[in-house]
Amino acid sequence: MISIEFFGAAKTVTGSNYLVKTDLGNFVVDCGMFQGEDVERLNLEPIAYNTKDVDFALLTHSHIDHSGMMPKLVKAGFEGKIYATINTIQITSELLLDSAKLQENAYQRGENYGKYTQVKALVYNTKDAMQTINQFSAVEFDKTFEPIPGIKVTYILAGHILGAASIMVEVEDEGTTKRIAFSGDIGRINSPLIPTFDSNYRFEADYVLMESLYGGQIHVDRHESANRLITIIKETTDNGGSAFIPCFAVQRAQEVLNDIKKAKMGGALGNDLPVWLDSPLAQRVTSIYNKSLQHTEDSPFDFPNLIYVKKFKQSAGLSKQTRQVVLAGSGMADGGRIMNHLMTALENKKNSVIFVGYQAEGTLGRELVEGAKKVLIGTKAVNVNAQIHQLEGFSAHGDTNDYTEWLKRFTNPKLKQIYLVHAEPDRAEALKTHFEEMGINNCYIPSMKETVQL
Ligand SMILES: [Zn+2]
Structure with a gap:
């Protein structure tokens, strides 16, 4: 039996x-x-x-x-x-x-x-x-x-x-x-x-x-979502803003890095554009992906001006900088280093926040993609002036x-x-x-x- x-x-x-x-x-x-x-x-x-x-x-x-x-x-x-x-x-x-x-x-x-x-x-x-x-x-x-x-x-x-x-x-x-x-x-x-x-x-x-x-x-086409991601990054940074991408540490962070790498190699994004991976967990998981995937020449996740943020002090300084991309956990903006970034970054209308995953009920991510104009982060009320995007093709x-x-x-x-x-x-x-x-x-x-x- x-x-x-x-x-x-x-x-x-x-x-x-x-x-x-x-x-x-x-x-x-x-x-x-x-x-x-x-x-x-x-x-x-x-x-x-x-x-x-x-x-x-x-x-x-x-x-x-x-x-x-x-x-x-x-x-x-x-x-x-x-x-x-x-x-x-x-x-x-x-x-x-x-x-x-x-x-x-x-x-x-x-x-x-x-x-x-x-x-x-x-x-x-x-x-x-x-x-x-x-x-x-x-x-x-x-x-x-x-x-x-x-x-x-x-x-x-x-x-x-x-x-x-x-x-x-x-x-x-x-x-x-x-x-x-x-x-x-x-x-x-x-x-x-x-x-x-x-x-x-x-x-x-x-x-x-x-x-x-x-x-x-039926999912949205992934290729279209990846193109849209690069377009938003380009427009935002050309305009003097920064793009913040709340990101899951496993698979999603690596996919986004790979999309950015391809855009840099193909000329859609400039090699001088700094991209910060601000998640110690995502960095460790990326290293596992890197060792495991068979790639003949260089790493699918490495490109000019990709910087791994190690210390929290370095992370804290990023929120106010311009013309950059910041990937940080968590993917639904309900914890992790992205929270500190959003506290400052959401107020600046030149910035973009790009969600590349599902946003569960009750998370800050959900509030933002539903169009909240003011949100509470910790005890601080924050005005949402930044552009909020949700790309659904990355599942x-x-x-x-x-x-x-x-x-x-x-x-x-x-x-x-x-x-x-x-x-x-x-x-x-x-x-x-x-x-x-x-x-x-x-x-x-x-x-x-x-x-x-x-
Ligand atoms: Zn799973």
Whole structure:
């Protein structure tokens, strides 16, 4: 008998965590952080299953909503291996140490946990994160391994971000082999910088768990968004202003650097234009990308007048300078060094702030892209005179077309059920409807803490 219990990313986007129980042993797929006003408190709940009964863990990719609660699992007594690709291990290690440090700092300052709770709590610390990193075990793409006898696991390329995998699991069960495909996050068919999923791959799955974040939606063309980004930078800096780009540390910062590099090489931007990467985390992740991506000549992220900001003092001086580009975290302007820049930069009408990602409800980024004329940063009221832009073509997630292309590799007469996860209910419903229109009628949207028998 095999069962899957959904402890996260079920009728919600974040907190991916699935417990798979079999007669041979049990394992979890991902153990991510819940993010957002309605679910953040779930990070504080004790783990709902006995961690001693978990034999091993599989991690699809480094994003914190998939990896961010692995240290909580370890702290609660999980001693098994955490399998992941080498790039996922490298990036996750950076993210977990960063997350532990942020929690420790907030706790020491007497602040509540996260952004929305009213509770003082430390879910895990640096020691727990270090212990988690010790339990990582590297796997290669396309190489099947057997964590315990009778359970075979293969990681295949998912696209999305560096190291990201979909995971194929084959379990011996009651005299037959049951095959389960876990999508992780699904990349786009046309993915910049990193290789994407292989459309020709085939796996005769009995069950599929798949991301449906952008169910029913089609993305804006990425190439157009990249061109627009360069045009805005050019116009802003030609006019004597500065362009500020709130940026996620993983994949987005590297993509933007690469777009700027191409513009400088092609002459669309001047080589003398200074570009500051003002995020120590993004700098470390860029170095991982740099070492990992095979490039024949020079780095895809290096160009004349790119400066890595090291010290906070140097960062503080940038806000008032003109004719420059500043990339800083966080991507939704709800923390990080970008906050200090915006406090000064928003008042100057010559400046631009360019958002290159999704802006969640309740963040400063969301307020700005919705056209707020005055915002509160910390305790300071700031007039918004700068030009605010939102470019929507940069998503690292697939859209409905990509999902369809991804799924077709697993459809076969034996496919019994497709579980749609990692989405708000309306997006999952939209994807279910889309698949039904194609004649695929076995989609199901599980709820939190629901158990399904395979
Ligand atoms: Zn992701």
